[in-house]
Amino acid sequence: MGPKDQMFTSPGRYVQGRDLLDRAAQYLAPFGSTAFIISDEVVWGIAGQKLHDSLKADGIEPVKAIFRGEASMNEIERLIAEAKESSADVVI
Numbered sequence: 001m002g003p004k005d006q007m008f009t010s011p012g013r014y015v016q017g018r019d020l021l022d023r024a025a026q027y028l029a030p031f032g033s034t035a036f037i038i039s040d041e042v043v044w045g046i047a048g049q050k051l052h053d054s055l056k057a058d059g060i061e062p063v064k065a066i067f068r069g070e071a072s073m074n075e076i077e078r079l080i081a082e083a084k085e086s087s088a089d090v091v092i
Helices: 020-029 042-055 073-086
Strands: 034-039 060-064
Touching: 020 042, 034 042, 034 073, 042 060, 060 073
Parallel strands: 034 060
Antiparallel strands: none
């Protein structure tokens, strides 16, 4: 790649639907049994807790990770360390 080239990578699968948080485990299970959920406090209150509880009920161990609001290398490194410590199979 040249110095001005840009690359965009997207997921191989995108799923959306009504009440999908209640069925998320069926899509995540092929990736593993521990999910590292990154969210700020506001989004956690809107959807994170519901996803956490749904995954737990369906046999996937959820790990809550609160994003502290600044997309900096320090924050990224902190979250990477937490994810590694949790032995997460998938990051949400």
